[in-house]
Amino acid sequence: MNIGDVASRSGLPAKTIRYYEDIGLIKPHRSANGYRCFAESDLHKLAFLCRARALGFTIEDCRTLMGLYEDESRASADVKQLAQEHLAKIEGKIADLQAMRDTLGVLIKGCAGDSRPDCPILKDLSGER
Amino acid sequence: MNIGDVASRSGLPAKTIRYYEDIGLIKPHRSANGYRCFAESDLHKLAFLCRARALGFTIEDCRTLMGLYEDESRASADVKQLAQEHLAKIEGKIADLQAMRDTLGVLIKGCAGDSRPDCPILKDLSGER
DNA sequence: CTTGACCTTCCCCTGACTGGAACCCTCATA
DNA sequence: TATGAGGGTTCCAGTCAGGGGAAGGTCAAG
Numbered sequence: 397m398n399i400g401d402v403a404s405r406s407g408l409p410a411k412t413i414r415y416y417e418d419i420g421l422i423k424p425h426r427s428a429n430g431y432r433c434f435a436e437s438d439l440h441k442l443a444f445l446c447r448a449r450a451l452g453f454t455i456e457d458c459r460t461l462m463g464l465y466e467d468e469s470r471a472s473a474d475v476k477q478l479a480q481e482h483l484a485k486i487e488g489k490i491a492d493l494q495a496m497r498d499t500l501g502v503l504i505k506g507c508a509g510d511s512r513p514d515c516p517i518l519k520d521l522s523g524e525r
Numbered sequence: 526m527n528i529g530d531v532a533s534r535s536g537l538p539a540k541t542i543r544y545y546e547d548i549g550l551i552k553p554h555r556s557a558n559g560y561r562c563f564a565e566s567d568l569h570k571l572a573f574l575c576r577a578r579a580l581g582f583t584i585e586d587c588r589t590l591m592g593l594y595e596d597e598s599r600a601s602a603d604v605k606q607l608a609q610e611h612l613a614k615i616e617g618k619i620a621d622l623q624a625m626r627d628t629l630g631v632l633i634k635g636c637a638g639d640s641r642p643d644c645p646i647l648k649d650l651s652g653e654r
Numbered sequence: 655c656t657t658g659a660c661c662t663t664c665c666c667c668t669g670a671c672t673g674g675a676a677c678c679c680t681c682a683t684a
Numbered sequence: 685t686a687t688g689a690g691g692g693t694t695c696c697a698g699t700c701a702g703g704g705g706a707a708g709g710t711c712a713a714g
Contacts, residue, residue, distance in 0.1 A: 440651070440652070443651075443652055444650050444651050444652070447649070447650050447652070448650050450625075451625050451628060451629055451650075452622070452625045452629075461647070461650065464644075464647065465647045465650070465651060467642075468642060469642060470642050470644070471639065471640040471641070471642065472636050472637050472638055472639060472640075472641055472642060472643060472644035472646075472647075473637075473638045473639055473640060475636065475644045475646050475647055476633060476636045476637075476638035476644070476646065477638075479629060479632065479633050479636070479646050480633060482629065483626060483629045483630065483633060486622050486625055486626050486629065487626060489622055490619060490622045490623060490626065493581070493615050493618055493619045493622070494619060496579075496580050496581045496615055497612060497615050497616060497619065499580060500580055500608060500611065500612050500615065501612065503608065504605060504608050504609060504612060507601050507604065507605045507608070508601050508602075508605075509601055509602045509605035509606075510600065510601060510602055511600040511601075511602065512600070512601055513596075513597060513598060513599045513600065513601060514601060515593075515599070515601035515604045515605070517601075517604050517605065517608050518590070518593065518594045518604055520576070521573050521576050521577050521580075521590065521594070522569070522572075522573050522594060523569070523572055523573070523576070
């Protein structure tokens, strides 16, 4: 398969696939004309990466996960720990964003949103209370 | 004030303050020795920026917000609209992260987390069902 | 033979900083 | 007077995960 084929079948842009080769996540062969030549196993890896990235794992996490996936003698505890640490980070981000949302919601609610200049949003940002 | 003073009083690292000058958000004067020389109004702006960034506004949003803050004839509707657009983005991010959290939570729950290799997390990532 | 779709490498760009090197300024102390 | 600590300055490079686009090679169809 050429890169366009694996791109459409894996759901990843060709640019991203080249980048993943660059950083050593996949190692496709080359045809005589210099084109990358992807095996089914490469496609499988790319789909794996696509799903892991969609779950928010970093590239380095993905590298580790692929290593665990290919290691027949892995312990599921190692995978679970990685996933739990990632989950904790996601929950931290959610909490941060929710705090922003709550503050912003209050400010927006208090703002008339008309043609007058008086605005509690700017008042808050400027430190007035 | 020197940069160290405004850094501790505004809550922003000195590096960040230099960066904000670089991109034109603030324009401190210079002393004879070449040091940046900050007025109270600069400190006020930096604190404004610090709070706006903490609410997740982008630098470009902050630039707009500062402009509105300094424009005595602004309409609060303009501020409100910016804030509402930002709120919508935050809510989108929260929804994305919650979806990740939920999926990840299910996978983690199903993983024994012991020394055996069998792992539903890897199974899911690899596309098996 | 040409056209258009595909592929290649290469380099720069993103946001919002952060780290570090190399150097300058000021003040207190030995 | 030398020196050392603790400010400050500029500039360069790196972060993360790719995206955009240029310049050029390859291939199948008409």
